[in-house]
Amino acid sequence: MKESRLWFWHLISGLALILLLGVHTVIQHFDSILTWLGFIPQAAWQSGGHLVGSLNFQHAVLPRMQSVSMTAVYLLLVVFGLFHGLYGLRSMIYELKFSAKAKQVVGVIILSIGIAAAVYGVYTVLAGHLNPPLGG
Amino acid sequence: MCSDPNKVIDVTKAVQDVILRIYRWDSSGTWGEDGRLVDYKVPVPSGMTILDALIWIKANLDHTLSWRAACRMGVCGSCGMFIHGKPLLACQTQVLKLHADVIEIRPLPNYPIVKDLVTDQSRMIDAHTRIKPYIIRTETPPEAIAGEFHQTEEELVRYLQFSYCLKCGLCMSACPTVASLQEFPGPQPLGQALRYVYDTRDEGFAERLQEIDNKFGIFRCHFAGACSEACPKGIDPAFAIQLLKKEIVKRAIMGCRTPESAGLMPAQQDNAVKAPNVPATPAFTVDQKK
Numbered sequence: 193m194k195e196s197r198l199w200f201w202h203l204i205s206g207l208a209l210i211l212l213l214g215v216h217t218v219i220q221h222f223d224s225i226l227t228w229l230g231f232i233p234q235a236a237w238q239s240g241g242h243l244v245g246s247l248n249f250q251h252a253v254l255p256r257m258q259s260v261s262m263t264a265v266y267l268l269l270v271v272f273g274l275f276h277g278l279y280g281l282r283s284m285i286y287e288l289k290f291s292a293k294a295k296q297v298v299g300v301i302i303l304s305i306g307i308a309a310a311v312y313g314v315y316t317v318l319a320g321h322l323n324p325p326l327g328g
Numbered sequence: 329m330c331s332d333p334n335k336v337i338d339v340t341k342a343v344q345d346v347i348l349r350i351y352r353w354d355s356s357g358t359w360g361e362d363g364r365l366v367d368y369k370v371p372v373p374s375g376m377t378i379l380d381a382l383i384w385i386k387a388n389l390d391h392t393l394s395w396r397a398a399c400r401m402g403v404c405g406s407c408g409m410f411i412h413g414k415p416l417l418a419c420q421t422q423v424l425k426l427h428a429d430v431i432e433i434r435p436l437p438n439y440p441i442v443k444d445l446v447t448d449q450s451r452m453i454d455a456h457t458r459i460k461p462y463i464i465r466t467e468t469p470p471e472a473i474a475g476e477f478h479q480t481e482e483e484l485v486r487y488l489q490f491s492y493c494l495k496c497g498l499c500m501s502a503c504p505t506v507a508s509l510q511e512f513p514g515p516q517p518l519g520q521a522l523r524y525v526y527d528t529r530d531e532g533f534a535e536r537l538q539e540i541d542n543k544f545g546i547f548r549c550h551f552a553g554a555c556s557e558a559c560p561k562g563i564d565p566a567f568a569i570q571l572l573k574k575e576i577v578k579r580a581i582m583g584c585r586t587p588e589s590a591g592l593m594p595a596q597q598d599n600a601v602k603a604p605n606v607p608a609t610p611a612f613t614v615d616q617k618k
Contacts, residue, residue: 196576199547283548287508292544299543 202279205272212269219262257320270313278306337380342371346423348381350393351434354443363441365432366390372423378433379407379418382445395445402560405496409445410434415498415558436501452497455517458539461524464532465589475592477529483590487526490519490568492561499555499565511544515555515565518546522572528590533579541576549573 218226226232256262282302286295315322348370353363368385370376376384379397386393397407400419407418412431423431439447467473499515500506506514521540524530540546549569556566578584 194541194580195543195545195547196541196573196580199573200577200581283550286544286548287505289508289510292511 198279202276205276205279208268208272209276212265212272215265216269219256254320257317263317263321266317267314270317271310274306274310274313278302337373337376337384339371339373339376339384341373343374344372344424344429346370346372346381346428347430348378348385349430349432350382350385350445351432352393352444353441367430370423374424376423377419378409378411378416378421378423378431381423382418382433393445394443396447403494405494405560408436408496408498408501410436410501415501417496417498417560420560436497438501438503438506439497447497449497449500452495452500452514452516455513456495456520459513459517459521459524459536460532460539461517461520463524463527463530464535465529466531473592475595477590478593479528479590483528487523490523490526490563493520493523493563494561496560498558498560502554502558504552504554505548505550509544509548512548513540513545515549515569518549518572519555519563519565519568521546522568522575525572525575528587531589533575533586537576537580540572541580546573546576 223232282299285298285302346369348368349365350368351363352359352366359366368389370381370384372381379395379400382393382395382397395407395409395418397419398404399406402417402420405417408415409418410416411418411421411433412426412428415436418433433445435441435445435447439449439451442448465473493516495516497516499519503512503515505512518540521536525533525536546569549566551566551570553566556564559565579586
């Protein structure tokens, strides 16, 4: 692929990461703020079963993994996060002082790491759909 | 260069003595393997430039000192050097305006040294040559172009700023990517690529794209902006590079149509009336053979 296309997708993935990480951060880590804003009922906290950001596997993690919208968010997060990070890493490594041939090898290694990590990441995201819920 | 610099540089009106600490190196090893800084005490009158001071040193203190210079007025771009921690043109830098008793002068960074303050600028010239710094047209042979191209004032102004490049190479010496990535073309050639891409007479976008759209090309610029700070003509190569990135994304990725190139001006009509008070064209100084 031409460098301009890779760079263009680096920009797009950067913008997408702001959005996707924003969604992830708000849902996973700012659940108390969501409660305060009224998106999560106070009662859900008291029963220990609110379904948004909690780490309760049965009542929160698994439903999140099985939600189509959250699956889409995490699939995009895996792909864009890996691409953005690894393209940035490749750019930095290219500026180190070693031969152009060695840089070519580094490029192939980074691409291989990216593909392997993407496969593993996608499998992890889809695990909630592929495997039956634990503990019935 | 002036045969007797003392006639030009009058140090009898010196207002201050300044030490010029100059880097010396030659390939024969006179100044050691890594070179050496040598102090020269210079009586500095008001208005003396670093280039004047170097000429005075060569005439009065050390005739072996080497540097490159030509026009003495910021036009040729030959006298770039690393003065007091910045890449500057020696002819445009006044000694007293640096407000220092000791001024260190080194050759420009990011270039191999030939001798003392003289650097080998082949890297910039080679990269500049590769981006084809001339108008490319599809007409063949080029001699088939008979006439002048039509270009509006707005079209001219769009690239005019970038056409003021002196090829002094100060931007290349300031660029952190040039310092770390040997294959990177650098701000000077990339800025000039934009100058021709923006020129409505040019049709060479695709040809230049091959030279700049690669893994060590334009997209390795991370917009430090040091080139624009160093440029003595205010060309703003960093801005030019960002504009060129935008142009590449527009034309090569988004599929925006390359603007139609300028056509030839219509031939002058026989009955055209000349504007009044326009002086006649001077006669040719060389016989025009038909």
